[in-house]
Amino acid sequence: MDASIFDPRGFRLSPFEADLCARAREFGERVLAPRAAQWDREASFPVANYEDMRREGWLGICIPREEGGWGADFRAYCLAAAEFGRYCGATALTWNMHVCSTLWTGLLTDDLEMDEATRATHRSRRALHYDRILREGAVFSQPFSEGGAAAAGTVAFGTTATRDGGGFCINGRKIFASLAGHADYYGILCTEQHGEEKLSRRDTLYLAVPKGTPGVAVEGDWDPLGMRGTVSRNLVFRDVWVPEEAMLMPPGLYFQAASRWPHMFMTLTPTYMGLAQATLDFTIRYLRGEQPGTPPVKRRMYPTKQIAVAEMRVMLEQTKALWFQAVSEAGPDPSKEAVLRALAAQHTVMENAAALAAKAVRTCGGQSMLKTLPLERIFRDSRCGSLMLPWTAELCIDRIGRDSLYEKGEAD
């Protein structure tokens, strides 16, 4: 079995974290790795993986312990998710969408402010939601992008919800909607529309739409470079009605979360952290002549390859350390410096995962381009992270630069 990405001793993991990671790794090697090529080839959703995840309890990883889940906190989840990503990027990335629906409604919301009554209502609603996951094995997704500036966090989502007879009527369109057609519930971020008023980010709602609801349609093709198993087609909502209890968070809470708990946007990174590790894993195995599916030819004695491996390892250790530090700092009301560090970590993981894979291909050579080996898939998958909203590589750079030079309220 592979070593842990984060050595429990060196990184001082809690026993819970160490155990969770060990199990995630075991699951990854046993279940995810052997099937990863299939979802990629077919651009199909990893249905079989989700059956195993459901059976073995992984869908409830972040559901609070008192509600029947495993109660993993942000860091524990991220560490386990990185181990998933190491063996199958597409599964880790879709699983993340699902887990976020429990993380946001659970741990995050517990850290935020609301009045007693609101909290009681929220608790009862999320119990319903958790029940669907734990009892019925429901899978949630989290369509986010709309093709405009909303996913970048600067304007309100254009998908709207209007109050309508004890519920909401939803209209709009989400693009790159991972799990489209495969999730049991779509956790939609949309804006509550108050008559003719301009949409406001403060009115963001987070609503669970059951997949069969009339008016929900999955559209468009799906044939991308990488992360093909995510099946991120377009989701269209035309006069889709959901009852009030579909609210996964009370009104106003998403806006509060986005402002006060910004590490919530880092949850795409564990997948890529895992891919980065997988890249070095593969390279070492391959150069040692130990990669299954290849002849036992050693290539490790060439200085050019040794130096390439060293440069890869330096890059990987930088990535690991910064990412670990950032996920360790997650929590409500982080300092400005901690937020900048989270952005730097996001940028680092996404760019370095791609850079590592590119270097691995160059170092391992021609054989590694073939689809019989996992490296070329990792190469394609890893290039996608930098492009994912709301914290694309470019937006991270923009914000780090500006916020490093301006204090709140300053302008020239």
Next chain:
Amino acid sequence: MDASIFDPRGFRLSPFEADLCARAREFGERVLAPRAAQWDREASFPVANYEDMRREGWLGICIPREEGGWGADFRAYCLAAAEFGRYCGATALTWNMHVCSTLWTGLLTDDLEMDEATRATHRSRRALHYDRILREGAVFSQPFSEGGAAAAGTVAFGTTATRDGGGFCINGRKIFASLAGHADYYGILCTEQHGEEKLSRRDTLYLAVPKGTPGVAVEGDWDPLGMRGTVSRNLVFRDVWVPEEAMLMPPGLYFQAASRWPHMFMTLTPTYMGLAQATLDFTIRYLRGEQPGTPPVKRRMYPTKQIAVAEMRVMLEQTKALWFQAVSEAGPDPSKEAVLRALAAQHTVMENAAALAAKAVRTCGGQSMLKTLPLERIFRDSRCGSLMLPWTAELCIDRIGRDSLYEKGEAD
């Protein structure tokens, strides 16, 4: 129509070169670009392209004018081939294999030494060969790699030819054999075996094997990351007999060429030079909202994107200038410095093509990952160049380093 990669005025092209490039570009836009996605998707050989190339005369580009060809010299060919690569990497790369069979037997051989009689024989044999191309439209390939050190140029090819009744009997195996199953003739590099003697690089032969010859087999799957249209499966030769006239070069000449005309190994670069240009072409069109198949949304006003484009352009201009200089210096008996420059150019083109594509994906964002647009294919294709023997990126670095620090005959 796109502008020339190398502006005729700025780079002082000859009228022949300027005209050839203009026609190559026109052909690329008209014929190659519209079909490029198909060969990639199917991993199929660009048969239709070769029909058009045959009809329009491109198969004879380097056949000497007095033999009925267009008489392009090394640089003229490279410039035209770069324009092909810009529109379809796989076609340019396979075409290169074909053209080399005429370039090596033509221009290169004319620069090398042989006695009168040998030259006369060579001339008559190559006339046959040229005839097949010009009259019958024959396509030649050039299987090279064998999975060992031979393709790197340090030991003799393991594929052997033994003299046998007025001809040769060939045995061996070539891997990554582009055009396998599609070329009319395989131009095989093999070593003449003299009884029990150890194989010597000096005895390299270059033999044309007709595709239907008994004992020739195409084996293995072909499902790689990029350059999928090259169909580079394995070629196996079991007691394959060819007559003496199959010799594309006289005995000893390939060895002489490899030593005295090293730029011959640069012919894989034009394809990647073209891909590098295509990457910037796409990025500019995309950010200007002018890429066919995308909505007319302008993204060019973001400083982060402007700076990325600037960095890409700087890298492209470095690549273009060094490559142009190196192909301009091609010829017999180059100085040591010129050879090191050729290696530096090879390294630069291969690595920078990949780096540019990676940056373009990051800069253009999520849409550019979809297979409806050419960028993701360019991203995959461009990663392959560094891995191609005999001048892989690593071998270039090894040799530049050593030869910069040691003069001929020095050791420590």
Next chain:
Amino acid sequence: MDASIFDPRGFRLSPFEADLCARAREFGERVLAPRAAQWDREASFPVANYEDMRREGWLGICIPREEGGWGADFRAYCLAAAEFGRYCGATALTWNMHVCSTLWTGLLTDDLEMDEATRATHRSRRALHYDRILREGAVFSQPFSEGGAAAAGTVAFGTTATRDGGGFCINGRKIFASLAGHADYYGILCTEQHGEEKLSRRDTLYLAVPKGTPGVAVEGDWDPLGMRGTVSRNLVFRDVWVPEEAMLMPPGLYFQAASRWPHMFMTLTPTYMGLAQATLDFTIRYLRGEQPGTPPVKRRMYPTKQIAVAEMRVMLEQTKALWFQAVSEAGPDPSKEAVLRALAAQHTVMENAAALAAKAVRTCGGQSMLKTLPLERIFRDSRCGSLMLPWTAELCIDRIGRDSLYEKGEAD
């Protein structure tokens, strides 16, 4: 003797260029190199070098042949200047200021438009100027920066000249004024003031101010990181009067030159091109145990060092090829692409010279930090190029990015 930076055969130099470079290299090795440490240590002007340059004719390199000079054109000058820079950056950089005063008034102006009478006047004035150089050995400087946006070329110079009794009255201040206190004439770029009107770049004048003229003062300290021998202190002009014949160019001509002959701003690069070459020269000599002043210890056999040298060489060849291409394209009315290439070349030379020196220090190790060897000076000198106006590394990037994405007149 060192080999030519640009091999005459490989780069197809004219016999004049080849001879000029050979002589520049000989001069550099014999005269410049032995004294380079002195000017650096003392931050003093290389007076002795200028005496030798004067005696051997180097001050008139770009004065047209029919006026008594050597008649080097733009590229020939740049190639020779690179050889100077290889041996003493500060001398090459100050010499460039002097040579520009002859290049702009000579070759450049000949390429531009003016009416017959104006040209006749200009010719008689520049004859005077050339006479001072060739007969009296006068050295010219070219103070440029003012600390605002003028040197970047976007607004008019703040130093003003007002017509006053058959001449001009100059007021203003130049910073980083190389040769301050040492040039015989300051070739001042300033703006002609018309009453109360706003200063306009179209009214830029180029006036030769003799060093002893009343009102001229040299101010400020000079203790910088690198290029210490340039003595670039502040120059202050308080009611300095010069006669009309001080005009080195007719009114309006500088503006025309800056618009139509943009390669004129590349003349700072030869110095850094030479430094880049010097860095690799040193590294190879040092690792071979052949650097004078060090024990004959060979360090060339370590793979890490061989690879570092290879990476340096690749970078140097990229730099050389792009720079050579750009200086070969210099001339009136270049295409937009040629201008972008010139900016890319400028950026490349400046950044790569610094990067190469940094890598050389790392590769050669501790000894190379000592002032007894030239590398640490080259490391300091080479960092300065990116900062020099008008084409700083940042401004090059800004402009390449914008102009790649916008055609003339476009806006969003």
Next chain:
Amino acid sequence: MDASIFDPRGFRLSPFEADLCARAREFGERVLAPRAAQWDREASFPVANYEDMRREGWLGICIPREEGGWGADFRAYCLAAAEFGRYCGATALTWNMHVCSTLWTGLLTDDLEMDEATRATHRSRRALHYDRILREGAVFSQPFSEGGAAAAGTVAFGTTATRDGGGFCINGRKIFASLAGHADYYGILCTEQHGEEKLSRRDTLYLAVPKGTPGVAVEGDWDPLGMRGTVSRNLVFRDVWVPEEAMLMPPGLYFQAASRWPHMFMTLTPTYMGLAQATLDFTIRYLRGEQPGTPPVKRRMYPTKQIAVAEMRVMLEQTKALWFQAVSEAGPDPSKEAVLRALAAQHTVMENAAALAAKAVRTCGGQSMLKTLPLERIFRDSRCGSLMLPWTAELCIDRIGRDSLYEKGEAD
């Protein structure tokens, strides 16, 4: 006052660490920063700083609490030393040599194995040593390099000690001996010579030589690029006698320490960690127009500069996180992975400190080259770290590459 390099909350510092860092920072700003330019200009030892450090107790930072010191452990010391380095690299680097003599004899030795009697003797000897520091204010240095392979850790030190009448007779030569002529005791690493036997690393001794001892000579000039205040001249020992009690560690212990406590070789990094932070500090202050000694001109609004700052910050956060992780893992018998991480951290800090400074100069522009501002000194100082033995940047890469691909005892 500047913010802590490592935010106590974000990095979960202990109260002792947080307090120590705060005091180090206060000392750095008050005492070290104002004088830093002086030592650099004069290449003189920071005598005045050492007087203040002595008075305020900094010389005993790592002396165990029960022996009268502050009892800082490895990480606590490193964090404080980084704050020193932020304000004066040369002081931090020389202080490190001194502190190591207490860290190695204290904390490290306590972690290692020796028999009771040996430990008792060691305790009594080190008490003497600590007494000199705490009572007499003695400063220790630690000459290491000898110009051969010994400092890289692969062969025995060539400086020898022969048992001689109740003590040792030392002969040899150390180069780059920081504090030469200024330390009160030189903590010499040398090899005990047993008759004619070949020197063995197992016989390394660590002896304290009082500066006035007959036979000790300081030789050579000292005029380097950076870290000029370290006064690292050559130290020569000719028949220098010291008594047995000069042993700072029992025989064999240094060898044990080097094998079992490899993080001991990371103590040069805090200085450079501090310099890296200082580079970003300066850049932000400068671009905000708040750097003392410069006019209040804001340059922060340029996108090119914002992006450069963002890239610097990403690099700094990577560096901080990896370094913090590595110094947190210091201790006896680390896992192989932890050692590779320490080497990666060393490489990262040294290379990134230099890269950050180079980028800062480019971003801040011409003014920042002047010696009136600290940046150009930081630029020079920071380039030195990669060259320092035993863990130079190159040796880190060599070892990471090899050890990643080979398990103990493997060979090909």
